[in-house]
Amino acid sequence: MKVLVLNSGSSSLKYRVFDMTDESVLASGLVERIGLTGIQQITHERTGADKVTVEKDIPNHKQALSDVFELLTDSEHGVLTSLSDVHAVGHRVLHGKEAFKDSVLVDRDVVSTLKDFVEMGPLHMPANIGGIEACLEILGDSVPQVAVFDTAFHQTMPEYAYTYAIPYEMYEKYGVRRYGFHGTSHKYLTQRAAEILGKSLDEINLITAHMGNGCSITAVEKGKCIDTSMGLTPLEGLVMGTRSGDLDPAVLPFLGDKLGLGLAELDEFLNKKSGLLGISGLSNDMRDIHRARKEGNSRAQLAFDMFVYRLAKYVGAYYVALGGKVDALVFAGGIGENDDELRAAACEKLSGLGIVLDESVNTGLRGKEATISASESKIRVMTLPTNEELMIARDTKRLAEGK
Ligand code: ADP
Secondary structure: OEEEEEEEOOOOEEEEEEEOOOOEEEEEEEEEOOOOOOOOEEEEEEOOOOEEEEEOOOOOHHHHHHHHHHHHOOOOOOOOOOHHHOOEEEEEEOOOOOOOOOOEEOOHHHHHHHHHOHHHOOOHHHHHHHHHHHHHHHHOOOOOEEEEEOOHHHHHOOHHHHOOOOOOHHHHHHOOOOOOOOHHHHHHHHHHHHHHHOOOHHHOOEEEEEEOOOEEEEEEEOOEEEEEOOOOOOOOOOOOOOOOOOOOOOHHHHHHHHHOOOHHHHHHHHHHOOHHHHHHOOOOOHHHHHHHHHOOOHHHHHHHHHHHHHHHHHHHHHHHHOOOOOOEEEEEHHHHHHOHHHHHHHHHHOHHHOOOEOHHHHOOOOOOOEEOEOOOOOOEEEEOOOOHHHHHHHHHHHHHOOO
């Protein structure tokens, strides 16, 4: 079975074609700057073979998708003989609210429900839905399409973990609560860690930290999420590239007043101008933060220290949430998988939990599956490259086969 996985962003479309007989990736690519001024381009790669870049006018997601299908069936660069080679399509979808606790086969009713959720992700949801509708138009109803939600894995949180301490009617009326995101990644990390540790899902307890541009951390008990750091939107929790994570909500009216900013501008302030970028005044990229702090830049050092401290605080909180029974702390995402200095600093801060790093394994380790804690460490610490696309492809296959 060949499965196409799509991740439609507001101006981008990422794709990957899997052959599910061995879960290999046949081709992958990225369409950039869809609908924006300037040059739009597609970068397309056949695994282990050629890579091409095509520049052309791409005004919307439907056009982007037909261009991708053209490349995928191209006699020179393609990996499919015709469109009928696509057996199922999996879509990454930001928000499933409480309606979707698992991935779902898409029909017209599901699309209409998703349209009601646009206010939960005004940037991402229209693009996610656009990708689904474009596929329905081009491939027709006979090719199964599956929506895989960033929120679904977190739907097992207990009420006391997901409810905000504001008037309860806000939850009842508007669905204001913690939903959590990066769920597909946390689910993959949970399954992979269980496999590696030789445990069944219902006996594994983990703390999984996905740290890329966006960062989130999840407490997993018996294979299920019991708490996670992101909230109603992906803004709450850890310090991120450009997002503030946790702060006193009273900062908003205070700054709104001081700076004369409206609610939309404050939202942008916290989402786009804060985090590592806001503190350092330099960059949202952890590699730049390292370079600057090593040159003696004190604000870059502060940004790094805050990132590590917030992460360690959450690990401590989730250790308690899990009753002190943690099989492993897992680092993933661009930072978690590649940044040995960050991992070392975090483990140092966590020494109170009996965590001991094996420097000889950790130092220089990038993008690999490994246990980086020493044998005497009370909690095992692992790095696991996450694979959200594979998780989406597996769910798509499962549902397309009616399982
Ligand atoms: P996204 O959340 O957009 O998927 P990634 O998971 O690719 O992002 O993570 C991107 C971040 O990973 C970059 O902003 C950068 O800070 C960090 N990163 C990547 N490689 C390294 C590295 N070698 N050392 C430190 N940080 C890194």
